[in-house]
Amino acid sequence: MIEVMLILFAPLIGGLMYGFERVLRARMQNRKGPPLLQPFYDMYKLLDKQAFIINPYHTVLGIMHFLTLWTVVAFMIFGQNLLYIIFLHLLSVIFIILAGFSVNSVYSHVGANRELLSALAYEPILIIVAVGFFMMHGSFDISVIRQNSASIVPLFLLFLAFLLLIPLKLKKSPFDAAEAHQEIVGGVEIEFSGVYFEFIYIAKWLEYVFVYLLLVLFAGNNAVLGTVLFLGVFLLVNLVDNATARIKMKHVIQIVLGIALTLGLLNLAGLSYV
Amino acid sequence: MSKKTIHIPLGSQHISLLEPVRFKFECENEKIVGVDSDVGFVHRGIERACTTKFKFDAIGYVVARVCGLCAITHSLSYTVAIEKLLGGEISKKAKYLRILLLELDRIHSHMLCLSHTCENAGFEAMFMRIMGDRELVMEIQELLTGNRIQFDYISIGGVNRDLDVQTAKKIIENLALVKAKVFSYIDEFTNNWSLSLKFKGIGALTLEDAYRFNAIGPLARACGLPIDVRNEIEYLPFDEVGFKMQTHNDGDINARNMVRLNEILNSLEMCENILRGLPEGEIFTKLKGKPKGEALMRFEAPRGELMYYVKGDGSAMLNRVRIKTPTFACIPAFSHIFMGEEYADAPAILASFDPCLSCTAK
């Protein structure tokens, strides 16, 4: 029962995280910032706006992106197979990429292109993370991983690799080239409007939930460590976001594939010897 | 298989642009191979209005509206050209006050450019930081002239407001604060890893090309071309107040930023010197007569050389007012720099030129 409630409220939790992050970012920039519930005000307002439909596929693909992502989060909360979840998440990313390509807008195309490149960069590492968990606990099931003790120490290099992915996944600088507000005005989301933009907007919150749920897997059954990890990483990501500029897609792929993949493979090699 | 190019438009409305200008980049995989620009969005017809609508004593305030950022340089150049034609000498104090405002304007304009470059490079926190500190300069300008942006401070024969002791004290206080901040920016710009990826070696112009395309302002000084009109005119006593030419050799975005930062430091020093050694005297001398003949006046605006050509025939209406603005002369160089760069860098490169399109199109 509690799981169903959690799934239903997952977007709200993500929204709160997003709102808190906006306040935190404003405070870091020496500003007062918006109220904490600002994302929800935005959500209600978007419900009330007139919506333009560019073409039906575009809209449907946007909604599919949202629904798939919610399914991913639901599966995570139910404790399903990690590998399935990662592939299902890839499907949701493919939906948004297809949506980006389905309209006749250059910014949307460039954004979808960059989204695709970043998916190519982070997807292998997500799989390696899953393999790492499998080698530790002998199962891909999240429920099993959650029951075992914390695996952050043996998987420390993988954890570092995963840390590199978080800004890329949440589109924070220095890895926010896929969204790049000043270059391509949001990339794939540019042509969505009104209630359809809402799906993309909430999907962004769900992305937060997804990433941080993956993160706390490293803590296993240790709830205190999970909270500490979550808060620490949340702060760290925002600090880095505030201290760096956006780097180019070329560099993103070099860094992510170069450093994170090496770290991950090293960790796996170490595990297989032990 | 022939390579497929995509056309990426930038503007006329775009989040990274303050002004309507349209660039159309022809890109191969985000690499720019062709640039097409349209700069005429802001053309209002000020040159004609100066000769048909307004009398010569009002034009100083009209030409300030050519551009909000270098308003003071516009009205100063025009006013000095008219003063040349009328043939009067203005007091030394007025000259010093004019330099003071000119340099304050340069400081805030350069700070805006730096923050805008950071924002277009995706560094929001730095944008907020510099914009926040820029308010210190805006505050002094408001105290000194009465308005934040369009200060109609300069009139034919002198300046409109005197500087009192309290204001001078406040200016010195705020400038000292700004100075400390500028040093911290220099630190950030040199040491931040992501900014160096974004700025170093990007958008470079060679010295040879700078000569060939007649580049001016910080764009030219960043390539090592020593052109600064403050060095080439004798009307205002720039060498007395401690002007030093700032150049750099790399010619990329980072070099332009460094030139701007060093110029801010130099301007701060000049402002301090002016406030310390402000001569006594009247701030306004009445000049009589109507302009007759032709005069050409150049000044260094924050973006480069600004030229006014004024021709009068002894009546209240002028015959010709020609405004040559800094960005206008740099557009061939801009298009040249964009070639071969990546589209991802285009907004930052554009912001690092500090383009002023409302100057360009008049």
Place this chain on the structure above:
Amino acid sequence: MKKIEVALKSVRDEIKSFYDYKKWHFLTLNGVALEDNRMQVQWIFSKYEALDEVVIYYAEIDYTERIPSLSDIIPSAIISQRELVDMFGVEVEGSEKGLYLDEDSMQTPLRSCLV
């Protein structure tokens, strides 16, 4: 400020022999309307690192005359030439209209300044 009059035909040769791009800096191309449908075209140069040294080459022409382009000698002249075409409605080699003006805006705005 030094003014030198040149004939329109020989302006290219004069400026070619005069313009050393490392010494002189091309400021702008300027047009001034005169009486009787005539105008003065000015090529304005200034010297690098010299105190107030400006040289103006000028030619007086009719509006119907064709002005030679200098964009091969001075690449940055191209934009001033386009502006001149728009503002005075004269013909400059290799420069087209439409930098600032649209079809329905006032044509040749600066030509009638004296009226």
Place this chain on the structure above:
Amino acid sequence: MFRKYRKKSPWILHYNAGSCNGCDIEILAALAPKYDLERFGVINTGNPKQSDIFLVTGPVTFRSRERLVELYTQMPEPKVVIALGSCTCTGGVFRDMYNVEDGIDRYIPVDVYVPGCAASPELLIDGVVKALEILEEKTKAIEKPFRLFKEASSENGIINRRHSALKVGEKDEED
């Protein structure tokens, strides 16, 4: 039902229709720490399809007319338009210059006029707050830019806006 949330989340689209930059800089200054427009929930989106407030500066120059109307029609209802600066309201110092259309209210309906040359950030914030009150009252009925689309003529399936604009303009003068 969602009406009261409109004024809590205004997203801004800014267009410069030929101003001198003075007001545009003040918009940036208003977003910066001293004035901090974001505490009202303002985001500068730069994307017409997701904006509520259309912030226009500058008298409309001939070349920016088309783009102005295009952006206005791309914005979903309900929306408000703020004319920022003297020259946006009436043409200001640029009135009667040959390439200028004396203010944006010749083309699109304006809800809030903010005077000043340049309009200071305080005035801008006041204008935005006033616009939010108006936004709350607005219906979702579609407002059209009046002048350009009065008599849209279609050639080869493309609406020739500039042509029709001229026609309407001439007719207005005859009446």
